[in-house]
Structures are given as structure tokens and as C-alpha cells.
Amino acid sequence: MKKNLLVLFTLAMISLTAQAQFPGGNRPSGDGNGRPRTDAPAQPLFEMNTAKGNSKISGFVVDSTLTKAVEYATVALLDKTTKKPVDGTVADDKGKFSLTKIAEGEYSLLITFIGYTNKTIDGIVVEKGKDLDLGVIKLSVNTIMLDAVNITGEKSLIEEKVDRLVYNAEKDLTSKGGDAADILRKVPMLSVDFDGNVTLRGTSNLRVLINNKPSTIIASNIADALKMIPADLIKSVEVITSPSAKYDAEGSGGIINIITKKSTLEGLTLTLDTGAGLRGSNLGLNGSLRTGKLGVTLGGFGRAFYNKALVTLDQSTIQNGASVLTQQSADAHDFGMFGRYNLGFDYDLAKNQSITAGVNFGTRNFLRDQDFTTKLFTDNILNSTNYRNVDVRDLSNSVDINVDYLRTFKPGQEWSVSTLYSVSNLTNNFDADLLNGSQELTGRQKNLNSNVNKEITLQTDYVNPIGKNQQIEVGVKGIFREVNSDFQYQIAGASGLFATDVRNPAGMLNYNQNIAAGYLSYTFATANKYTFKIGSRFEHTMIDAKDQISEIDIPSYSNLVPSINISKAIGKASTLKLAYNKRIQRPGLQQLNPNFNLANTQNISIGNPSLKPELTDNVELSLSTSFKKTYLNLSLFGRTTSNGITRISTPSDTLLGAVVTTFENIGHEQTFGANVFGNVYLTPKWTLNGGVDLYYNYLEGQQNGLDGTSQLVSNSGFVIGGRVQSQVQLPKGWGIQAFGGFRGNRIQLQGVQGGMGMYSLGLRKEFANKKGSLGLAADNFFGGMKIKSTLNSPLFNQVSVNNIYNQNIKITFSYKIGKMTLVEKKKTKSVRNDDVIGGESN
Structure with missing residues (x-):
């Protein structure tokens, strides 16, 4: 049987998921934190009059206090003379951005995000065939007016991203000292009874991951496993109701991914x-x-x-x-x-x-x-x-x-x-x-x-x-x-x-x-x-x-x-x-x-x-x-x-x-x-x-x-x-x-x-x-x-x-x-199994 399985494992290749954000309106609405945006959305990159070349400009956008990355900051590359956009992109959730296929020449770089003062870097010289790493770029926090209300740039408790809802548990004041079940009770669409049994939109047939990884203890009994995870350890909870084909096919109701705190x-x-x-x-x-x-x-x-x-x-x-x-x-x-x-x-x-x-x-x-x-x-x-x-x-x-x-x-x-x-x-x-x-x-x-x-x-x-x-x-x-x-x-x-x-x-x-x-x-x-x-x-x-x-x-x-x-x-x-x-x-x-x-x-x-x-x-x-x-x-x-x-x-x-x-x-x-x-x-x-x-x-x-x-x-x-x-x-x-x-x-x-x-x-x-x-x-x-x-x-x-x-x-x-x-935390990959019913507490 194992021989047959290895043959199937080698031959099986059929499915989807591409959670990356593409030009064409696929950015999350709002500022990425569940807040209204005040800046106009970036133009789709393929609609820009982009000068073609083989160079790359990259960098890392952070808060000036160096305590966090600035997620989804808008990055625009401007022509030195006309100041019109030549290319542009959006930083990822670690503040990392990359502009590719840039022609040689001199440019300016404009970085904006709600709650921060706009940052312009002039005199960016791109040489043919050479990459340019701008390193860490600091944005200073600024208070801006939004219909007479001051909003500062920090994560809200609940965010909606392209393919999932995110509950930022580290912003929760009342769950400290509790366990993961106490956090999940506050997440939209989830319901958790007193014993820790979780349902998503009425079904308990779902899959719980920790940092995109499965665990046999969760597969055995979700309710008991949640008691083992202190609330103080949890950074955020992601709820994925329509998983793409990259995820294991199991989990009738969807997937819950618990992200624990990590240091960068x-x-x-x-x-x-x-x-x-x-x-x-x-x-x-x-x-x-x-x-x-x-x-x-x-x-x-x-x-x-x-x-x-x-x-x-x-x-x-x-x-x-x-x-x-x-x-x-x-x-x-x-x-x-x-x-x-x-x-x-x-x-x-x-x-x-x-x-x-x-x-x-x-x-x-x-x-x-x-x-x-x-x-x-x-x-x-x-x-x-x-x-x-x-x-x-x-x-x-x-x-x-x-x-x-x-x-x-x-x-x-x-x-x-x-x-x-x-x-x-x-x-x-x-x-x-x-x-x-x-x-x-x-x-x-x-x-x-x-x-x-x-x-x-x-x-x-x-x-x-x-x-x-x-x-x-x-x-x-x-x-x-x-x-x-x-x-x-x-x-x-x-x-x-x-x-x-x-x-x-x-x-x-x-x-x-x-x-x-x-x-x-x-x-x-x-x-x-x-x-x-x-x-x-x-x-x-x-x-x-x-x-x-x-x-x-x-x-x-x-x-x-x-x-x-x-x-x-x-x-x-x-x-x-x-x-x-x-x-x-x-x-x-x-x-x-x-x-x-x-x-x-x-x-x-x-x-x-x-x-x-x-x-x-x-x-x-x-x-x-x-x-x-x-x-x-x-x-x-x-x-x-x-x-x-x-x-x-x-x-x-x-x-x-x-x-x-x-x-x-x-x-x-x-x-x-x-x-x-x-x-x-x-x-x-x-x-x-x-x-x-x-x-x-x-x-x-x-x-x-x-x-x-x-x-x-x-x-x-x-x-x-x-x-x-x-x-x-x-x-x-x-x-x-x-x-x-x-x-x-x-x-x-x-x-x-x-x-x-x-x-x-x-x-x-x-x-x-x-x-x-x-x-x-x-x-x-x-x-x-x-x-x-x-x-x-x-x-x-x-x-x-x-x-x-x-x-x-x-x-x-x-x-x-x-x-x-x-410092920049590089992207990593890991196993995620989402295909077994976790047990309930009786």
C-alpha cells in the first residue's frame, strides 16, 4: 500500500490557491486594518506607463519607533522630472516591498499610509542590471483628520484581508490570563461553548491550525487542545470560510488558524x-x-x-x-x-x-x-x-x-x-x-x-x-x-x-x-x-x-x-x-x-x-x-x-x-x-x-x-x-x-x-x-x-x-x-493539515 501511495503522491497534482494581492483591485477595502481609507487606491501596475528594464528596487517600511512594520503601505516610483508615477506596489504584511523590471535612470520614491506622514526619497539612481536595496525606511506617525475625527496608524481589533478575517488578539485586554477558547469566543462568525467546543457558522466540522501547522493533539480533541494554549501567547486568529484548493480538502465549515507571537x-x-x-x-x-x-x-x-x-x-x-x-x-x-x-x-x-x-x-x-x-x-x-x-x-x-x-x-x-x-x-x-x-x-x-x-x-x-x-x-x-x-x-x-x-x-x-x-x-x-x-x-x-x-x-x-x-x-x-x-x-x-x-x-x-x-x-x-x-x-x-x-x-x-x-x-x-x-x-x-x-x-x-x-x-x-x-x-x-x-x-x-x-x-x-x-x-x-x-x-x-x-x-x-x-523577517513555509474532525468535550 505504501508503494502505491508513493506513486499516487508523485502523480497527484491538481488545484488552486493564490492568496497574493494582484493589481486590479484585489487589495482589501479600507486601510488593511478594518478602517476607512482616505487615500485613493493605487493604480493597477499593468496600467502604468512603466519603463521596462531588468533592475529591482526593494526595501522595508517600518514605524519610526522601530516597534512594528507598516503593513500595506503604498509605494510609488516617480519620474524625476514629471513626478508622475512610473511604477508602484503595496508593501506586504511584514512591510516588505519590491519593484521589478525598472529601467536605468533617476527617480523619486513616495511612501504613504494612513496615520503616517508621507515619505519622499529623492535622488534614487538605478544602474542598468543592478538591484538597489533601500533597507529600512521609517515613517513617522501623524494624526490626520477624517471627517473631523483623528485616526492614528495602528491595527484595529478586527481586520478583513483578501481571503480571511483576522482577530488581533494581542489588542484584547480582557482575555489575558485565559486560554485560546476565551479568544475564539470574541471572533466574528465563531461560537464557543463553555466546554471549548467550537462552531463556525453552525458547524463543528472545521479544522484548527497553529501557525499554519496541524497537531495531533488538536486532531484528537479541539476543545481540550484550546485549553493548552494560553491567551497571552496568541497574536491573532484567522478565520478562512472559503479555503482555496491549496488547503487540505477537510474542514466542512472552514479553517481557523491561530497565530502565536513571534519576535522579529x-x-x-x-x-x-x-x-x-x-x-x-x-x-x-x-x-x-x-x-x-x-x-x-x-x-x-x-x-x-x-x-x-x-x-x-x-x-x-x-x-x-x-x-x-x-x-x-x-x-x-x-x-x-x-x-x-x-x-x-x-x-x-x-x-x-x-x-x-x-x-x-x-x-x-x-x-x-x-x-x-x-x-x-x-x-x-x-x-x-x-x-x-x-x-x-x-x-x-x-x-x-x-x-x-x-x-x-x-x-x-x-x-x-x-x-x-x-x-x-x-x-x-x-x-x-x-x-x-x-x-x-x-x-x-x-x-x-x-x-x-x-x-x-x-x-x-x-x-x-x-x-x-x-x-x-x-x-x-x-x-x-x-x-x-x-x-x-x-x-x-x-x-x-x-x-x-x-x-x-x-x-x-x-x-x-x-x-x-x-x-x-x-x-x-x-x-x-x-x-x-x-x-x-x-x-x-x-x-x-x-x-x-x-x-x-x-x-x-x-x-x-x-x-x-x-x-x-x-x-x-x-x-x-x-x-x-x-x-x-x-x-x-x-x-x-x-x-x-x-x-x-x-x-x-x-x-x-x-x-x-x-x-x-x-x-x-x-x-x-x-x-x-x-x-x-x-x-x-x-x-x-x-x-x-x-x-x-x-x-x-x-x-x-x-x-x-x-x-x-x-x-x-x-x-x-x-x-x-x-x-x-x-x-x-x-x-x-x-x-x-x-x-x-x-x-x-x-x-x-x-x-x-x-x-x-x-x-x-x-x-x-x-x-x-x-x-x-x-x-x-x-x-x-x-x-x-x-x-x-x-x-x-x-x-x-x-x-x-x-x-x-x-x-x-x-x-x-x-x-x-x-x-x-x-x-x-x-x-x-x-x-x-x-x-x-x-x-x-x-x-x-x-x-x-x-x-x-x-x-x-x-x-x-x-x-x-x-529587522526584516523572511517569509517561511510550513505544513498545514486541515482534514480531520477534532473532538468535542462532552
Whole structure:
């Protein structure tokens, strides 16, 4: 099989993506920061009367304080005599710009960007055949008038770029001391419940990357992985709803890319982040050294959290013709310690070659103590009362190792090779003490479940510009995955040794998945400001799986995944976009794991190793515009999913009053909706942003009826969610921020998952030397929350209520030491896998 895979890996080449900005109106509307523009858009380069030659002018635009690059600054090359534009471009998100094919002669260079004083460099002499590097060019901050409102040049909290929405988490005052889930709750289009389960426009079938790279721990369980990433480590979050063909075809709803903070500062730096609160504490230390061609980073971040909850369950089932009622309550106490540690380096082998490498280690130790009280009624007569004290230990560690090589040729032409090895070891065990109605110990129970998730990825990509308004990309990729799960059950009396539980035999799952993929993409821009990105991706998947008894027959399958993105610049500050793509969603470890989770014997879960992938068609139409002091984005979207991987619950055949939940390929889903979000500058120092998501969800599938046969079932309804955030910059380094968000009831095939809301208020004081800050924040300070969910079928009805005590007050402190100057950070390439469902927390 591996031989066949290597052949496919070599031959597969079919798809698109070209995210570079081309002339013809493909710049993001606004100033690149979600703010209105005041300068006219640069003329398309191919419309200029460009003098042709073979020289190049390059440079790096930075803020005069040397603390940051000036992203998307407009660079115009002017004729010395006429002062008319000869050529022009826009700096990238690192401040880097390059003008090519310049004829010999003498020129002036004009650099402009909102919030900065225009910079003109005269006397630029270009010699024939020679390149000219202008080095670092400093722009001085200036306050300008925009409809009588002063706007200064810095990033806003939310940006919209050509192919994605960006939430700049480093600007968020209220999430410091939290984890990645706290950040994602504030990102437009995303919804995150209290357990950390993420949905994008109503679907949890999405892919989460860290710095464009996958991790096996995220593939195993997204919710738990987010708890391992401290909020202080996150620079920004990117949401990609219409991925182009360069991305792996998996992720029905889209891709979330978490970008962590990195230093591009020359010299030695050390940053300390720490905080403490009622529900958690954190400590992070990050150091970096950059000198000459070498850059090294070393960091460690740890977080502890503690919380409690009261969960009640009312559940009625029909078993053997009798009506069984279960009334259950559980006091839960959670304690977790999470860590993430990293070592990385980058080295410039030559002017046009670089290599980067990194090792990331993550650890999770989650402990939950639950005291259950369960009453069972048969035909309204109390049958039994029992108590169950359960200690759950959910432990894991993960290692990700990457080595990446990048070779550049002419501007825009590059070849890269990326490799990734990722492994995670997970342990999910519980110990239970069984007590009778008199609360006397009658027995003990254990479930031991160990999992290993390994992944090797090899990838190569090539991109080549064609002229100034076209680009072609091609690449191939191989992913080799191995998932192993071993589980066993043990029982004992009130005393004595544990022995194997013969009612629940031990089991295992070996699941090997190999994927060969290739893509081809083509991008072109027209003179009338249209930009087209068209391509396709081919993926072939082969699976070998077996349990403790026999092989599991899962046929190989192939998918051809098209992607089309069209954008049109309208006027000076508006962009209209239309996108279509097909996506697939492969099951992840939590969906596959055949271990019976019996921590709560009345609410049991188990995976399904025979799951097949689901297929989704997505279409999106969006309009973004800037006017006066406001930036606004409106999107309409539709999604149709077949062969959907769906949760199905049925009464247990053996346990009185219990319900068993598993996953099946029986779902058909349609979602149509809209989301709107925007930024408003109320004053020069006061911003308001927010948005609303509204969609209609229709689900259809199969479940068992009263006669035991399968029957069609459907559920539908509207779902609404939203968020609002306001930030005020006060004198003398003070800042204040408020946030509020909610998510309405979420439609499921057999019921409704309860909605939730949360809010926070933060205050921060930046030190006069700009090297540190002290903050105070409070979350949900008026009280906790109550989440009510329901499930129903002809055979059972379930109502669960989760009372969460999530009030929190926290103090944070951050400080940076070291002597630093800003230098250009070269572009790097890395692996990104986006093709497996991450698990949810139960």
C-alpha cells in the first residue's frame, strides 16, 4: 500500500490557491486594518506607463519607533522630472516591498499610509542590471483628520484581508490570563461553548491550525487542545470560510488558524506574562535571540484552572415495554494544568534560501471529581437510589517537530519543502466508587483507555508569477497517520484487588490512514478590477483498520475538490466577493474510538470505527465597504452536507434507564444564513465593533422507532448569536475594554443544545517605557450561567441542565526586557493539515 501511495503522491497534482494581492483591485477595502481609507487606491501596475528594464528596487517600511512594520503601505516610483508615477506596489504584511523590471535612470520614491506622514526619497539612481536595496525606511506617525475625527496608524481589533478575517488578539485586554477558547469566543462568525467546543457558522466540522501547522493533539480533541494554549501567547486568529484548493480538502465549515507571537527584533529579548484569578492562573516566559542570519526562540507557558458545576438530568426511556424515569444530579469539581513549550530557529542559508525548524511540546492534565446521585423509577414507582463518586483523569502530551526549506528565485517565484512529525499520547481513565442508598461502598470500577495518534507529513509547493497579473501554483502532499486505542474495564468489591470485568471485555483499535494529494491553482486579475482564483485539489485516501477481532472493511476513496473565488473592487472602498468550494470531513479519534465511556452509567458514549467521510458544498457572497468612520462586512452563505457524521442516541439494551450516544453516517444537513460585523470609530480613541450571526439549520437522518425499525427523523430552526466589544484608549497609557456575547440554542438532529452568554470588563495600564503593563479584568461578575439542553425520540426524552459558576476576577502582569531593533523577517513555509474532525468535550 505504501508503494502505491508513493506513486499516487508523485502523480497527484491538481488545484488552486493564490492568496497574493494582484493589481486590479484585489487589495482589501479600507486601510488593511478594518478602517476607512482616505487615500485613493493605487493604480493597477499593468496600467502604468512603466519603463521596462531588468533592475529591482526593494526595501522595508517600518514605524519610526522601530516597534512594528507598516503593513500595506503604498509605494510609488516617480519620474524625476514629471513626478508622475512610473511604477508602484503595496508593501506586504511584514512591510516588505519590491519593484521589478525598472529601467536605468533617476527617480523619486513616495511612501504613504494612513496615520503616517508621507515619505519622499529623492535622488534614487538605478544602474542598468543592478538591484538597489533601500533597507529600512521609517515613517513617522501623524494624526490626520477624517471627517473631523483623528485616526492614528495602528491595527484595529478586527481586520478583513483578501481571503480571511483576522482577530488581533494581542489588542484584547480582557482575555489575558485565559486560554485560546476565551479568544475564539470574541471572533466574528465563531461560537464557543463553555466546554471549548467550537462552531463556525453552525458547524463543528472545521479544522484548527497553529501557525499554519496541524497537531495531533488538536486532531484528537479541539476543545481540550484550546485549553493548552494560553491567551497571552496568541497574536491573532484567522478565520478562512472559503479555503482555496491549496488547503487540505477537510474542514466542512472552514479553517481557523491561530497565530502565536513571534519576535522579529534584532538582539536578545525576554518577555514575562503572568496572572492570577479566582478561576485560574498562568505563567509564561519567552525568550528570543536574533543576530545576523540566525534567529532562535525558546518559550514556556503554563496555566492552571479550577471550576465547579452542578448538572441535573431528567431522562425517560421505554425499555422492554416499561417506562423508566431517571433523575440524576452531579456535583462536579474541575482542576486542570496545561502547558506549551517551544524551541525554534530560522537560518538564512543564502540571500534566497532559508531553513526553519521547531519543536513544540504540549501537556494537559485535567482532573474532574463528580459525585452522582441517581434515582430510577419504573412505571412511576421508585426502583432504586444509588450514589457514584467518579474521578476522571484526562491526560495527554504531544510533540510536534517541523523542518521547512524555502528557495526564492525572481520576485513571487518560490519553491518550498515542508516536513512535519507529530505524535500525541492520550490517557482517559476513570475510577468509580459505587454506593448504595445508605451510601455504603458496595463496589469499585475502572476504565483504562490509552491512545496514541501519530502523523508524518511531506509536502512540496511551487509558485510562479506570470507577468504582473497572473500566478500559478502547484504542489503535492503525503500524510501518513496511525491511530491506536487500547481499553479495558476492571471491577472490584468494596475491598480487594481489581479484576477484569467479563461483562465488558477489553478491546483495541488500530487505524492507519494514508492520504496522497495534489493541487493546481491559477489566479489572474483584470484591468476592470476583477480577481479570479480558480483551481482544484485531488485527494486519494487509503485506510487499514482492525479491532481485537477482525479487519474492518473501509474501502479506499478519492475526491476531486474544486475551488472558485471571484472578487470585484467597487469604487474606492468596497469589495464584492463570490466563492464556491467542496469540502470533505474525515472522522477523528473521538468519533472512531470504540471505548465505552461509562463514567456516567446513565449517559454513555462510544465511537464508531466504520465511519466514512462526509461531503459538503459551500457557497458564499460577501460585501465589505468603508464609509466615513465605519467599516462594514455582510456575508450570505449556504452549505449542504451529505453522508453527515451525526450523533445518535438510543436507550441501552442492558442498563436500566441509560442512553447510549454514538456517531453514524446518516445525516443530511442544509444551512443558509447571514452574518454582519463591523468597526466604528466613535472618537479617535474609542472604537466599537460587533456582529450578528443568523442562520437556518435543517437536519435529516435515521433513528430507531418504537417497533425497532429505522425511521426518518428531521429537525430544523433558526439559530442566532452575536457579540459586541468596545475599547477606549485613555491618557497616560490607560485602556479599558468591555465585551459581551451570546449564542442561541443550537439545533441538533434529536434535539436542541442550550444557548449561553458571557461578558467581561478589563482595565490595563501600560508602563511609560512601553515595555510592560498591569491589568485587571472581571468575567461574568453578576453570576454564573445555566445551560439547558434537550434530546428526544420515540424511545426516550432527555433534559439536562448545567449550572456553571464561572465568575472570575483576575490580575495580569506583562514585561519585556532587552535591547531591540526591528529587522526584516523572511517569509517561511510550513505544513498545514486541515482534514480531520477534532473532538468535542462532552
